[in-house]
Amino acid sequence: xxxxxxxxxxxxxxxxxxxxxxxxxxxxxxxxxxxxxxxxxxxxxxxxxxxxxxxxxxxxxxxxxxxxxxxxxxxxxxxxxxxxxxxxxxxxxxxxxxxxxxxxxxxxxxxxxxxxxxxxxxxxxxxxxxxxxxxxxxxxxxxxxxxxxxxxxxxxxxxxxxxxxxxxxxxxxxxxxxxxxxxxxxxxxxxxxxxxxxxxxxxxxxxxxxxxxxxxxxxxxxxxxxxxxxxxxxxxxxxxxxxxxxxxxxxxxxxxxxxxxxxxxxxxxxxxxxxxxxxxxx
Amino acid sequence: xxxxxxxxxxxxxxxxxxxxxxxxxxxxxxxxxxxxxxxxxxxxxxxxxxxxxxxxxxxxxxxxxxxxxxxxxxxxxxxxxxxxxxxxxxxxxxxxxxxxxxxxxxxxxxxxxxxxxxxxxxxxxxxxxxxxxxxxxxxxxxxxxxxxxxxxxxxxxxxxxxxxxxxxxxxxxxxxxxxxxxxxxxxxxxxxxxxxxxxxxxxxxxxxxxxxxxxxxxxxxxxxxxxxxxxxxxxxxxxxxxxxxxxxxxxxxxxxxxxxxxxxxxxxxxxxxxxxxxxxxxxxxxxxx
Numbered sequence: 001x002x003x004x005x006x007x008x009x010x011x012x013x014x015x016x017x018x019x020x021x022x023x024x025x026x027x028x029x030x031x032x033x034x035x036x037x038x039x040x041x042x043x044x045x046x047x048x049x050x051x052x053x054x055x056x057x058x059x060x061x062x063x064x065x066x067x068x069x070x071x072x073x074x075x076x077x078x079x080x081x082x083x084x085x086x087x088x089x090x091x092x093x094x095x096x097x098x099x100x101x102x103x104x105x106x107x108x109x110x111x112x113x114x115x116x117x118x119x120x121x122x123x124x125x126x127x128x129x130x131x132x133x134x135x136x137x138x139x140x141x142x143x144x145x146x147x148x149x150x151x152x153x154x155x156x157x158x159x160x161x162x163x164x165x166x167x168x169x170x171x172x173x174x175x176x177x178x179x180x181x182x183x184x185x186x187x188x189x190x191x192x193x194x195x196x197x198x199x200x201x202x203x204x205x206x207x208x209x210x211x212x213x214x215x216x217x218x219x220x221x222x223x224x225x226x227x228x229x230x231x232x233x234x235x236x237x238x239x240x241x242x243x244x245x246x247x248x249x250x251x252x253x254x255x256x257x258x259x260x261x262x263x264x265x266x267x268x269x270x271x272x273x274x275x276x277x278x279x280x281x282x
Numbered sequence: 283x284x285x286x287x288x289x290x291x292x293x294x295x296x297x298x299x300x301x302x303x304x305x306x307x308x309x310x311x312x313x314x315x316x317x318x319x320x321x322x323x324x325x326x327x328x329x330x331x332x333x334x335x336x337x338x339x340x341x342x343x344x345x346x347x348x349x350x351x352x353x354x355x356x357x358x359x360x361x362x363x364x365x366x367x368x369x370x371x372x373x374x375x376x377x378x379x380x381x382x383x384x385x386x387x388x389x390x391x392x393x394x395x396x397x398x399x400x401x402x403x404x405x406x407x408x409x410x411x412x413x414x415x416x417x418x419x420x421x422x423x424x425x426x427x428x429x430x431x432x433x434x435x436x437x438x439x440x441x442x443x444x445x446x447x448x449x450x451x452x453x454x455x456x457x458x459x460x461x462x463x464x465x466x467x468x469x470x471x472x473x474x475x476x477x478x479x480x481x482x483x484x485x486x487x488x489x490x491x492x493x494x495x496x497x498x499x500x501x502x503x504x505x506x507x508x509x510x511x512x513x514x515x516x517x518x519x520x521x522x523x524x525x526x527x528x529x530x531x532x533x534x535x536x537x538x539x540x541x542x543x544x545x546x547x548x549x550x551x552x553x554x555x556x557x558x559x560x561x562x563x564x565x566x567x568x569x570x571x
Contacts, residue, residue, distance in 0.1 A: 088373075092551070097544075215381075218377040
């Protein structure tokens with residue numbers, strides 16, 4: 001494999017972890033979050049600082065997931081207070097607050113970020129394998145949660161909180177759980193990212209990234225793990241695939257996004273469902 | 283005098299935010315969509331203003347052209363993008379809207395260049411009045427005057443004319459309004475037309491203030507206006523006006539006092555989150571989402 005292919009595979013793996021974990025919060029549990037990039041960033045910074053202090057890979061990943069999950073639970077508490085679109089915009093705020101805060105902190109490297117993060121010692125291929133392994137575990141976890149009682153409770157809360165409450169489901173606790181699990185995974189992805197690039201800066205984790213992740217969830221089909229994985233891979237490869245339009249990449253990208261949602265508002269999962277229904281009918 | 287200067291800056295930014303955000307809040311009030319592509323409408327307004335102004339040498343004509351063109355664009359967005367997506371979860375039209383914004387921003391970059399377009403004859407951006415020690419830019423005064431007169435006009439329109447009253451009725455009780463013979467679809471078009479015209483006016487004025495219209499001019503609107511309408515209570519015009527002024531002031535003073543600790547956007551959103559935790563429905567959110 002060439003260095004380009006290795007790094008592309010790594011990025012795909014990271015995006016799969018991020019999109020699938022966002023799907024747990026926004027898809028399963030219905031809590032729209034447009035600040036997922038902030039938790040990814042928090043994980044990356046936590047891992048970078050831990051590596052510089054201790055140079056232990058498992059400890060760095062653990063710290064990354066823990067720090068992100070703690071922040072996630074704090075934002076989860078906000079989701080108990082504000083609902084739906086109010087929450088969506090609050091999480092946009094989280095995204096800007098994170099980048100704005102990090103840029104001004106000398107101990108986080110400020111605008112320059114943290115360079116020279118110690119490597120994992122696994123090499124580029126080893127890193128890629130580690131990332132893909134975690135991506136696989138994330139998908140497995142998502143499928144497991146989706147089929148479990150917890151997944152049922154998440155969906156109940158996502159569709160109608162008050163109705164869920166009448167079934168004896170503690171909506172608040174499940175929202176916090178969804179935020180906790182989802183953001184811990186995003187933090188883990190951040191830790192893996194820190195090893196992958198060995199360089200962490202605030203710009204990577206901006207609002208645009210969070211919107212892209214939400215786009216992956218919507219295009220995949222909200223709540224469908226398989227659809228989201230396909231969309232994450234597709235949307236990561238798309239900018240590479242349309243490299244030939246070079247100067248018009250964003251134009252084509254935006255156009256395809258609009259066109260896809262306009263023609264298939266249910267996402268990939270919706271399209272497959274429609275096709276299977278048609279196939280079984282005929 | 284320094285603090286008065288800050289207040290004037292905050293006030294003019296607040297008025298600018300209000301012009302941008304009212305269109306968004308109107309769309310949300312009627313359709314429950316976070317209309318991110320409003321930023322593209324705003325940018326289109328700015329571009330039409332600068333291009334017509336440079337071609338004719340008359341800035342007023344540029345702004346008029348922008349106000350005439352953008353409502354068509356706004357209505358087209360509704361008809362082609364949002365109407366087919368109304369039955370889906372609100373994040374679906376929102377992501378479509380983001381896609382449109384990305385597309386438009388890149389289209390502007392390709393058509394008019396990365397560097398943007400400057401006004402050829404813009405004396406106002408550099409004309410500074412000294413009112414007993416307080417320094418005010420001519421464009422800032424124009425923003426204040428425009429905002430105040432537009433909102434008075436809007437208030438009169440929605441309270442004194444049949445169309446305006448029908449509009450308000452549709453926003454608060456769509457079904458009952460329809461049963462009284464109001465065409466809800468026409469109201470939606472009216473809604474997009476007026477909201478877009480206001481965004482175009484704001485776009486033209488911001489372009490004049492910076493003396494530059496570049497592809498990312500709408501970027502600020504795309505997220506900060508969302509914060510403002512949420513703070514105002516989503517769908518409430520009065521709340522949006524209050525929130526715009528509050529945010530303008532908070533930013534203006536905040537950058538002085540805690541600017542070394544957080545940047546301008548982060549200060550705005552810190553205020554947003556803090557205020558939302560105290561009042562989860564925004565300033566005037568009677569209708570809980």
